Amino acid sequence: MKHHQKIPHPRLQWRLAALKNGLQDATAYRIEFLFEIFGSAFVPAAVQWVLWYALFKIGGATRIGGMTYLEMIHYTFATLLFSQVRGGDHDFELGDMIRTGQLSNYLLRPVGVVEFIYIRGVAPRLLIAGICLLLGATVGLWFGLSPSRMVGAMSLALVGNIIHYQIGATLATTAFLWEESYSLLMVKNMVVSFLSGELIPLNLFPHSFQWIWKSFPFYLYVYGPAEYALGHWSHEEFIRQLGFSFLWILGAWLAIRASWGLGLKRYLSLGG
Amino acid sequence: MKLSRYLNVYGTQIKNNFVREAVYRTNFLTAVTVDAIWIAIEFSLFSVLYANTTTLVGWTQNQIYFFLGVFFSSDALFTILFQRNFWNFSDLVNRGELDILLTKPIHPLFLALSRSINMTAIFNLFLGLGIAFKYAPAAGFPGGIHWLKLPFWLGFGLLSALLIRFFFSVWIFWTERSWAISRMYYQFFALATKPDTIYPKAIRYLILTVLPFALIGSIPARALLHGLSSYEYFLLFLVLSLLFLINTVLWRKGLRRYQSASS
Numbered sequence: 001m002k003h004h005q006k007i008p009h010p011r012l013q014w015r016l017a018a019l020k021n022g023l024q025d026a027t028a029y030r031i032e033f034l035f036e037i038f039g040s041a042f043v044p045a046a047v048q049w050v051l052w053y054a055l056f057k058i059g060g061a062t063r064i065g066g067m068t069y070l071e072m073i074h075y076t077f078a079t080l081l082f083s084q085v086r087g088g089d090h091d092f093e094l095g096d097m098i099r100t101g102q103l104s105n106y107l108l109r110p111v112g113v114v115e116f117i118y119i120r121g122v123a124p125r126l127l128i129a130g131i132c133l134l135l136g137a138t139v140g141l142w143f144g145l146s147p148s149r150m151v152g153a154m155s156l157a158l159v160g161n162i163i164h165y166q167i168g169a170t171l172a173t174t175a176f177l178w179e180e181s182y183s184l185l186m187v188k189n190m191v192v193s194f195l196s197g198e199l200i201p202l203n204l205f206p207h208s209f210q211w212i213w214k215s216f217p218f219y220l221y222v223y224g225p226a227e228y229a230l231g232h233w234s235h236e237e238f239i240r241q242l243g244f245s246f247l248w249i250l251g252a253w254l255a256i257r258a259s260w261g262l263g264l265k266r267y268l269s270l271g272g
Numbered sequence: 273m274k275l276s277r278y279l280n281v282y283g284t285q286i287k288n289n290f291v292r293e294a295v296y297r298t299n300f301l302t303a304v305t306v307d308a309i310w311i312a313i314e315f316s317l318f319s320v321l322y323a324n325t326t327t328l329v330g331w332t333q334n335q336i337y338f339f340l341g342v343f344f345s346s347d348a349l350f351t352i353l354f355q356r357n358f359w360n361f362s363d364l365v366n367r368g369e370l371d372i373l374l375t376k377p378i379h380p381l382f383l384a385l386s387r388s389i390n391m392t393a394i395f396n397l398f399l400g401l402g403i404a405f406k407y408a409p410a411a412g413f414p415g416g417i418h419w420l421k422l423p424f425w426l427g428f429g430l431l432s433a434l435l436i437r438f439f440f441s442v443w444i445f446w447t448e449r450s451w452a453i454s455r456m457y458y459q460f461f462a463l464a465t466k467p468d469t470i471y472p473k474a475i476r477y478l479i480l481t482v483l484p485f486a487l488i489g490s491i492p493a494r495a496l497l498h499g500l501s502s503y504e505y506f507l508l509f510l511v512l513s514l515l516f517l518i519n520t521v522l523w524r525k526g527l528r529r530y531q532s533a534s535s
Contacts, residue, residue: 043459046475047466051321054329054470064324183302187309194313206323 022123090121091168095181166252176263197223341404343489346429425492445526
């Protein structure tokens, strides 16, 4: 009797392999991986906490933007979890590949380069998302946060991660024109750090400036998930925002198709 | 005579760097844009906060903007003179490129830290100075002859940044890769972008002593606005001297550990 080992479909196979490869790559230097998590999580959260401490405890304020000190601390805790998921610098890798000509190697393979780089880069983020979800669901109970809301919020954060990469992948195509996209991607990351809500809650923006953060999808990365996890968004609002995020994904996907299509026509494959 | 030799070498480095910047003009423009956006974001952060409050632990909005001007200027000086050299510092050790510098009749650290000069950050320096000048009167800075203190305090901020960055970089002699520690430097650097008085006591103590990030911009801005006591001057001297001493010991120990990979 013959035993047939179940082999995943080739389309799934390469994606799983890329995911595994990305995870191994990120965790090869475990100490550095931990350092990175510590640095990118606790220091920004500490800076945020310091601001609230200065305003409330030293300055004597009771409410800022309608929020109490405790509410600010809860927000800081939530952003600490979701800001870990939003990141990933794999869009920089795309820009580098175009600049150095390494892209040529990928163009010969029967897999989409943009998707391949994303899957490889998202692997450590998925691991971190799992840890953050576990942490949020357990420690969050202490703060009175609902675990089911935490799951929903983490899902939105992961959708945000996709949008973040899609925008980066579109911007990376400027490397076809100017040979480098590093600066543009840096600018994007700096704007995201402010408009995603990981530094301050976005409702602190004056009313006349609220349109700024609402015009970009960046609030869906950290502020949106934090608002839902903390119970500030209703389920209906969450569904509405999730719908918006899918529209952003669709728009960004079209942008990738157009920009990569145009870029590849200009590509000279030097050094590949 | 020895000083003139160092000045000669430095003059050549500046000339080489000018030529390089002239070749990569697009890079110059994009780097200037990145810096301008960073400054705009720091400004926006405080603008949003001050839309919800009138003072931040005694700092008015204009005083915070003055602090940002001083901080950006001090940081720009560091970026111009040293930042790129620290990016390359780990390569010197890992790839054994330090060998060549060790054989030169000039201090290897001088060569290692003066090779690359980032001309694009000159824009940042002027922007920072412009901000400081614009907000100085409203912030309560007496102006006039007191502006002469500004170069001293900017130099002080530069020296502090140099010593702190070196402290974070010198561990490359003991670690395989240094980017995680370098990344930690930039994470802690975020503490320097706010005035030290807003921090809780423990953190404030940390950034004034063990990791003296407050000496880059906060102390210079505070000294210019309100002045410092003699005791505070003594403490600043003590902190920088100790950091210099620790760096010297680590550098010497590191050199003894250095395996000269290229030989």
